[in-house]
Amino acid sequence: MGKKAGVLFFLAGILFCGNVWAEAPETPVLSDSQCIICHKEQPATIAAHGAKHKTEVGCVDCHTEHPPAGQNAVPECGMCHSNKPHYELENCGSCHSDTHAPMNLKIEGDVTGPCLTCHEKEGKQLKAHPSAHTDVACSECHVKHRFIPDCMECHTKHTEDMNLESCLACHPVHTPLEITYGDDTASHYCTSCHEDAGTLLKNNNTKHKDLSCVYCHRVKHKTVPSCVSCKIPHGKPHPAKMLEKFPECGQCHGIAHNIQK
Ligand code: HEC
Ligand code: HEC
Ligand code: HEC
Ligand code: HEC
Ligand code: HEC
Ligand code: HEC
Ligand code: HEC
Ligand code: HEC
Ligand code: HEC
Ligand code: HEC
Ligand code: HEC
Known part of the structure; x- marks a missing residue:
């Protein structure tokens, strides 16, 4: 038996004994440095992509219990994130697909409502000036968060020498029918x-x-x-x-x- 496995059995022993003698006062208290002995993946993900879940909190801040002694091993986001419209959304994990890499976002399907929890302005503009873009989901254009699409992914140019910049000079993209232009327009x-x-x-x-x-x-x-x-x-x-x-x-x-x- 390797040295590592030995430690593992030893720790597992402590843990499970804690359960067998549930009455025993010395239920083992785990610390962050011990998790990695049995869980390789999560500490590695946090180290690489933890963002503020690496710098502002530790494993046991979120995992306050551990089986078999405690069954509520997985925390609710609302335990720490509340009182903002964004935190009222459902199914946080549909976008923040791995809590250990909270900023690795997965934006799938047609998403509009959730974007408005932070970008109220764009939603209001699209509504106040109805155009065909009002019916295009935010995520159809912004296929990744912060990604800016080129108009030519969906449209042809009026003239060959136009680019995204010239399109935007006449069409503000969230109100594309409010057409204005500069005095140097060709x-x-x-x-x-x-x-x-x-x-x-x-x-x-x-x-x-x-x-x-x-x-x-x-x-x-x-x-x-x-x-x-x-x-x-x-x-x-x-x-x-x-x-x-x-x-x-x-x-x-x-x-x-x-x-x-
Ligand atoms: C001695 C090995 C060992 C150590 C150390 C250990 N765990 Fe575990 N952990 C396990 C095992 C085994 C399971 C699966 C238990 C089960 O499913 O009943 C588990 C399950 C979990 C789960 C999933 C629970 C669920 O309901 O799905 C979480 C979360 C967890 N551990 C977090 C931690 C954290 C955080 C630490 C460090 C503070 C830690 N573990 C330390 C062995 C360990
Ligand atoms: C910000 C809170 C948070 C922190 C910090 C955190 N976790 Fe988690 N962890 C979660 C949540 C939530 C889940 C449930 C799955 C998910 O949403 O990613 C989870 C799931 C797990 C699981 C179970 C995975 C499974 O597939 O069942 C283990 C094991 C685990 N975490 C270990 C750790 C370890 C070890 C650390 C520290 C290095 C850690 N976690 C730090 C919130 C956290
Ligand atoms: C134990 C407390 C705790 C829990 C539980 C928790 N978080 Fe966090 N989270 C924090 C703290 C503290 C920060 C940093 C301050 C802030 O941004 O509010 C943070 C930051 C974040 C960030 C921004 C990361 C960055 O680097 O800017 C995201 C995204 C996030 N959390 C998502 C989640 C999601 C989704 C869940 C539930 C699956 C969750 N958190 C559960 C404490 C927690
Ligand atoms: C539709 C996708 C989506 C859903 C669902 C979602 N988020 Fe977010 N979240 C985002 C995006 C996009 C950002 C901004 C990331 C950036 O700034 O680059 C973000 C940022 C955050 C942040 C950091 C910035 C801040 O304002 O605090 C936290 C914390 C967070 N989300 C928590 C949550 C929680 C908790 C839930 C569930 C109640 C949730 N999110 C649901 C997409 C989502
Ligand atoms: C939790 C808040 C939050 C959510 C939810 C959110 N964003 Fe953002 N978004 C931000 C922040 C913060 C920035 C950076 C703003 C800055 O740099 O001034 C940003 C920037 C952007 C940018 C600008 C990039 C640039 O180069 O100027 C776009 C486009 C964007 N978000 C689209 C979206 C879309 C689409 C959604 C829905 C899928 C969404 N956002 C959801 C917080 C959020
Ligand atoms: C038809 C495609 C399209 C749709 C639909 C769309 N956007 Fe945009 N958005 C763009 C383009 C292109 C830009 C860059 C505009 C520029 O540079 O003037 C942009 C810019 C942004 C910015 C950055 C604004 C700034 O001032 O820097 C945010 C935030 C944003 N969009 C959010 C949203 C949200 C939220 C929705 C849904 C309510 C949405 N967008 C719908 C194409 C679109
Ligand atoms: C993801 C696809 C997509 C992108 C990117 C996109 N559009 Fe559109 N746009 C559409 C769709 C769909 C329509 C409605 C059908 C059509 O006219 O082709 C539309 C219609 C329009 C219309 C007519 C509006 C109306 O109500 O009649 C204008 C003007 C327009 N787009 C300008 C732009 C400009 C300028 C850009 C770049 C800044 C852009 N679009 C980027 C999808 C897109
Ligand atoms: C993509 C096609 C397109 C481009 C480019 C375009 N227009 Fe138009 N314009 C139209 C359409 C469509 C109408 C409405 C025609 C109608 O009502 O019979 C129109 C109407 C007009 C009218 C007539 C208003 C009226 O009351 O009869 C003027 C003036 C005009 N455009 C000037 C311009 C100028 C100046 C430019 C360049 C800065 C320009 N247009 C670029 C399509 C375009
Ligand atoms: C000189 C100003 C100007 C520029 C630059 C411009 N457009 Fe237009 N665009 C217009 C006008 C004017 C209309 C006609 C609006 C109407 O029907 O009332 C129009 C109409 C459209 C329409 C609606 C369908 C159609 O063809 O009539 C789309 C889509 C469109 N523009 C996309 C673009 C794209 C993409 C670019 C950049 C390659 C661009 N525009 C550059 C002025 C401009
Ligand atoms: C009843 C007919 C009539 C009306 C109405 C009229 N004009 Fe004239 N206009 C003329 C005649 C005739 C001339 C002289 C042509 C010449 O000398 O070659 C002239 C000359 C001009 C010239 C000088 C041309 C040059 O080459 O120097 C201008 C500018 C002008 N008109 C503008 C206007 C404006 C603006 C209006 C409306 C407010 C207007 N006109 C209404 C008949 C008219
Ligand atoms: C000297 C000023 C002037 C210039 C330069 C000018 N226009 Fe006009 N345009 C007018 C006036 C004034 C009208 C209204 C009809 C009339 O009274 O002559 C008009 C009418 C129009 C109309 C609507 C009626 C029609 O003929 O279809 C369109 C479209 C138009 N202009 C487009 C253009 C375009 C495109 C250019 C550049 C190639 C242009 N104009 C250059 C003054 C001008």
């Missing part, structure tokens, strides 16, 4: 959908020809400017009397993409 992004407007503007030779789309259609998608809002260079270039009679500039000048004189 016109070919717009003409990928508005081909006719682009062609018309390109093929005329007025002073509007070289303006970018967003120079006039500012900030928010579908904004249509009034001609006079462009103070420089023109403002109101005609006598008030005349504009009273012909309130629409377009009555004489046609469409802004191809002004007539």
Whole structure:
């Protein structure tokens, strides 16, 4: 018999004798350093991935009893974690699949509600601005905690030269239909959908020809400017009397993409 096994039997003896003579006052008290004699796996996991379950608590803080003397060997999380919405969730182990590696998360299936116990803001945004993303589970995009997906995993680009950054410049991902854009947005992004407007503007030779789309259609998608809002260079270039009679500039000048004189 090896030396190790000898120690094992000795300890097991102490333990089980404690049970046989349950009345005996000297029920053995175990300490953390002894567990490893019989349990290799858990101490190894804690050493490698224990996180705060390694630094803030020890084995016997959680395992306050041990069979056969005590049957409640496995602790409830609520013994130490309470009073936060996150700790009201059910089945902690579905995500924290090994208490000895508490931060090794397993996020499986469609998960949304539990995320909201910490990320209330994103949940509210998705609800307040209904879009197709409101019906996509958080975990369909964030397949791992803290992972940021690329739009192109699920969508095609409007133009070849776009990347995640350009998508986000127009579509805030949790409110994707609240489309806004900067004053440096390239016109070919717009003409990928508005081909006719682009062609018309390109093929005329007025002073509007070289303006970018967003120079006039500012900030928010579908904004249509009034001609006079462009103070420089023109403002109101005609006598008030005349504009009273012909309130629409377009009555004489046609469409802004191809002004007539
Ligand atoms: C002498 C060997 C020995 C030592 C030392 C020992 N254990 Fe155990 N432990 C066992 C055996 C054997 C079982 C299985 C008992 C059973 O299923 O009835 C067990 C079972 C357990 C269980 C599972 C109980 C359950 O209900 O599933 C836990 C938890 C546990 N031990 C924790 C510890 C901790 C923590 C320590 C150190 C403080 C420790 N053990 C020290 C032998 C040991
Ligand atoms: C933060 C609390 C906590 C700490 C610290 C902790 N455990 Fe556990 N342990 C648990 C829980 C909870 C379980 C039940 C299974 C699970 O959820 O991972 C468990 C299960 C076990 C089991 C039974 C495994 C099985 O499959 O039945 C053993 C043995 C064990 N722990 C030993 C240890 C040892 C040894 C240490 C110290 C190195 C330790 N534990 C530290 C909470 C803890
Ligand atoms: C004996 C007390 C105790 C028990 C039981 C316990 N924990 Fe903990 N746990 C702590 C302490 C202390 C911390 C560090 C402080 C904090 O984050 O609240 C901690 C931290 C954590 C962390 C964060 C780890 C890190 O490094 O940031 C997670 C996740 C966690 N616990 C999950 C669980 C789960 C799930 C259970 C039940 C299976 C559980 N705990 C049971 C005491 C406990
Ligand atoms: C749907 C998955 C999921 C479930 C279920 C879950 N957690 Fe968590 N938990 C997480 C995520 C994600 C984090 C954040 C990890 C990070 O910060 O990287 C976390 C963090 C923690 C933390 C550390 C941070 C903090 O705010 O305290 C503790 C402790 C914790 N969980 C305990 C629990 C307990 C106890 C339960 C059950 C009542 C539970 N968790 C259920 C996913 C889950
Ligand atoms: C227990 C609290 C908790 C839970 C539950 C939780 N998170 Fe987190 N999450 C955090 C913390 C803490 C951070 C880091 C925040 C920071 O760095 O400012 C974070 C960061 C993130 C990030 C940002 C990563 C980055 O690079 O900015 C994403 C995305 C995320 N979580 C998604 C989720 C999803 C999806 C879920 C549900 C599956 C979830 N979280 C559940 C606490 C949690
Ligand atoms: C359609 C995919 C998608 C869905 C659904 C989604 N997210 Fe995100 N989320 C992203 C992307 C992409 C980013 C990066 C955004 C950025 O950098 O502006 C992000 C960023 C985050 C961040 C970091 C925010 C920050 O300010 O750093 C958190 C936290 C987060 N998401 C949580 C959630 C939660 C919680 C849900 C579910 C209620 C959710 N997300 C649903 C794609 C998604
Ligand atoms: C995990 C898959 C997934 C990812 C990643 C994703 N989406 Fe979506 N998105 C969808 C689904 C599903 C729909 C609804 C069907 C469709 O239009 O393809 C949708 C619809 C949309 C819509 C139309 C919304 C509506 O209500 O009509 C926009 C805009 C959009 N996504 C933008 C983005 C942007 C921008 C990103 C990256 C920041 C992104 N999506 C990342 C799954 C995803
Ligand atoms: C210049 C701003 C802009 C950029 C950059 C942009 N989009 Fe869009 N996107 C729009 C507009 C405007 C719509 C049409 C919204 C409507 O129908 O009201 C749209 C619609 C969508 C839709 C809905 C389905 C469709 O094709 O009509 C999806 C999905 C989408 N965009 C994904 C993306 C992705 C992915 C990227 C990055 C590769 C991206 N968008 C970059 C402005 C932009
Ligand atoms: C993904 C396709 C897409 C992109 C990219 C896109 N749009 Fe649109 N746009 C649309 C759709 C769809 C409509 C609604 C058409 C309708 O209602 O007939 C629209 C409508 C408009 C309208 C008309 C509003 C009205 O009241 O008639 C303007 C102006 C406009 N877009 C400007 C732009 C500008 C400027 C850009 C570039 C920053 C752009 N669009 C990019 C799809 C797009
Ligand atoms: C000089 C300012 C100006 C520029 C530059 C401009 N627009 Fe317009 N756009 C307007 C005005 C004003 C209207 C409203 C119709 C009118 O009165 O001419 C309009 C109408 C539209 C409409 C809705 C009606 C239609 O023709 O379908 C779309 C879409 C549109 N513009 C897209 C674009 C795109 C795409 C570009 C860039 C290629 C662009 N615009 C450049 C001023 C401008
Ligand atoms: C009743 C017809 C009519 C109406 C309505 C009208 N204009 Fe004019 N506009 C003209 C004529 C005619 C000219 C002179 C053309 C020329 O000299 O080549 C002109 C000239 C201009 C010029 C100078 C062009 C240049 O090349 O220097 C601008 C700018 C202008 N108009 C803007 C507007 C605006 C803005 C409105 C609406 C508030 C408007 N116009 C309404 C008929 C009209």
